[in-house]
Amino acid sequence: xxxxQPGKYIVAVSGGVDSMVLLHLLLQRPELQLVVAHAxxxxxxxxxxxxxxxxxxxxxxxxxxxxxxLNLGKSAxxxxxxxxxxxxxxxxxxxxxxxxxVLAHHQDDxxxxxxxxxxxxxxxxxxxxxxxxxxxxxxxxxxxKHQLIGYARKHNVPWRxxxxxxxxAYTRNYIRHTLMPMLDQKSSTWQDSFLQHIRNQKEKRGKLxxxxxxxxxxxxxxxxxxxxxxxxxxxxxxxxxxxxLMQQLFRVHTGHSFERHIAEAAILFAKTAxxxxxxxxxxxxQLRAESANVIVEPR
Numbered sequence: 001x002x003x004x005q006p007g008k009y010i011v012a013v014s015g016g017v018d019s020m021v022l023l024h025l026l027l028q029r030p031e032l033q034l035v036v037a038h039a040x041x042x043x044x045x046x047x048x049x050x051x052x053x054x055x056x057x058x059x060x061x062x063x064x065x066x067x068x069x070l071n072l073g074k075s076a077x078x079x080x081x082x083x084x085x086x087x088x089x090x091x092x093x094x095x096x097x098x099x100x101x102v103l104a105h106h107q108d109d110x111x112x113x114x115x116x117x118x119x120x121x122x123x124x125x126x127x128x129x130x131x132x133x134x135x136x137x138x139x140x141x142x143x144x145k146h147q148l149i150g151y152a153r154k155h156n157v158p159w160r161x162x163x164x165x166x167x168x169a170y171t172r173n174y175i176r177h178t179l180m181p182m183l184d185q186k187s188s189t190w191q192d193s194f195l196q197h198i199r200n201q202k203e204k205r206g207k208l209x210x211x212x213x214x215x216x217x218x219x220x221x222x223x224x225x226x227x228x229x230x231x232x233x234x235x236x237x238x239x240x241x242x243x244x245l246m247q248q249l250f251r252v253h254t255g256h257s258f259e260r261h262i263a264e265a266a267i268l269f270a271k272t273a274x275x276x277x278x279x280x281x282x283x284x285x286q287l288r289a290e291s292a293n294v295i296v297e298p299r
Contacts, residue, residue, distance in 0.1 A: 003139060007099040008033040010092050012085070013058075015050035017159040019104035020057070021148045022140060024157045026102065027061060035064045037092045037101075039085040042071040043164070050160050057158065066092045078170065093135070105130060105138045108145040111191060112175050114198055119171070123260070128201035133255070212248040220249060227253040227296040234270045234294070242267050253296050254285050270294040 004026075011026060013019040013036050026034055036058040040051045051067055058065040068088045072081055089101050105113075110129060117126030125131075130138055140148070152159060168174040183190050221228045227249060234242050246267055247257045257263070258281060266287055269279045273289035280286050280299065288295045 004029065004032060004100075004102070004137060006031040008035065008096060009137070010035050010037050010089055010096070010098045010101045012089055012101060012103050013038055013054045014104075014162075015053045015160045016104075016162055017152050017157075018106055018109075018140070018145070018148055020054075020157050020159040021152050022102065022104040023057070024151075024155060025139075035066065035092065035096050035098060037089055038065070038067045039088050040067060040069045041076070041081050041085070042069055043074050043076055043081065044162070046160075046163060050162075053158060053160055064096070066095075078172065090135070100137045101135055102137045102139065104140055106140040106143050106145055106148060107195070108176070110141055110198060111180070111194060112172055114194070115175050115179065116172060119175075124201065125205060127198060128205040129198075131202055131205055133251075208244070209248060212245055213252060215245060216249055216252060222253070225298050228293050229270070229295075231270055231289075231292060231294050234267060239267070246270075249296065250281075250285075254281075258282070 009026075009032060011019075011023050011034050013023050015038070023034070023036065026032055036054060038051055038054045040047050055065055055067065070081075070084045070088070072084060092098070093101050113129040114127055117129065120126075130136075130141065151157070164170065165173060166177065168177060219229065219233055229249065234246070237245065243260075243263055246263050250263070251257050258266070262281060266279065266281065269277070269287055269289065273279070273287075273294075275289055275291045277289045278286050279288075281296075284299060286297060286299045288297060
C-alpha cells in the first residue's frame with residue numbers, strides 16, 4: 001500500500017473477496033479520500049446482489065459510491081467486459097478529479113495473466129502485465145489469493161463469490177483451476193521462478209519505455225489532440241524499433257496500444273501513404289498523411 005500517496009482515489013470494487021479486502025485495507029489509511037465504484041456488468045442473474053453488497057458497505061463507512069449497469073448480457077466476452085468496466089472507472093475518475101484508480105489485482109492474477117498471454121502468442125510485453133498506464137494502481141500484486149481470503153475471514157470482511165468463477169469455459173478459469181494446480185504438482189517452486197521472470201521483464205519494460213518516451217519527446221510535436229511525427233524518421237528505423245516507437249506513441253497519445261497488425265499497418269502507412277490519405281486506427285483515432293509528416297488525431 002506504500003505506493004499510494006495521500007489524495008483522492010477511485011476504488012474499483014466488484015463485491016468479490018479481492019476488492020472487498022482491498023477496500024478494507026485502504027480504510028486503514030485516513031489520509032486517503034476513497035470513492036467506491038462498482039460496474040454491474042449485467043452478465044449474471046445475481047449481479048444486483050453484488051452491487052447491493054458494495055453499496056451497503058460503502059454507506060456503512062460513509063464513502064461516496066458510483067455504479068453503472070452496463071447490461072452486457074451473459075454472452076459478453078471477458079475483453080468486452082473489461083473495456084466497458086475500465087471506461088466506466090475512467091469516467092468516474094474524471095468526474096471526481098481523482099489522482100488514480102485502485103484495482104484489486106493480486107499475485108495470482110499476475111501469474112494467470114502472464115500465462116494467458118503466453119497461450120495467446122504474446123510478444124515480450126505480455127510477460128510483464130499490468131504495466132504501462134500509471135492511472136491504475138495495483139497495491140496487492142505481491143499478495144497471493146489465499147492471504148486475501150485469510151484476511152477477509154480474520155477481519156469479517158463480507159464478500160460474494162462470482163458464480164462464473166468455476167466455469168472453465170473461460171480460459172482464465174481453466175488456468176486457475178486446472179493448469180496451475182497441475183504445475184504445482186510438478187514443481188513446488190515454479191511460481192517463484194515465474195514471478196522472478198515477470199519481475200525481470202517488468203524492469204526491462206520500464207527501462208525501454210522510458211527510453212522510447214524520451215525519443216518521442218525529442219521527435220514528436222504535440223498540439224492538443226494531435227501528435228505529429230516526421231515520416232523519414234520512421235523510414236530510417238529498423239522495423240522492430242519502429243514498431244516499439246509507434247506503439248509507445250499510441251500509448252502516450254491515445255492512452256492504449258493497438259493490436260500488432262494495426263501497428264504494423266500504421267508503420268507501412270507512415271512510410272508509403274500519399275498526402276491527405278487517412279488510415280482508421282479504431283472508432284476514435286486515425287492517422288493522416290502529409291507530404292513530410294504523419295499525424296495521430298481524433299477521427
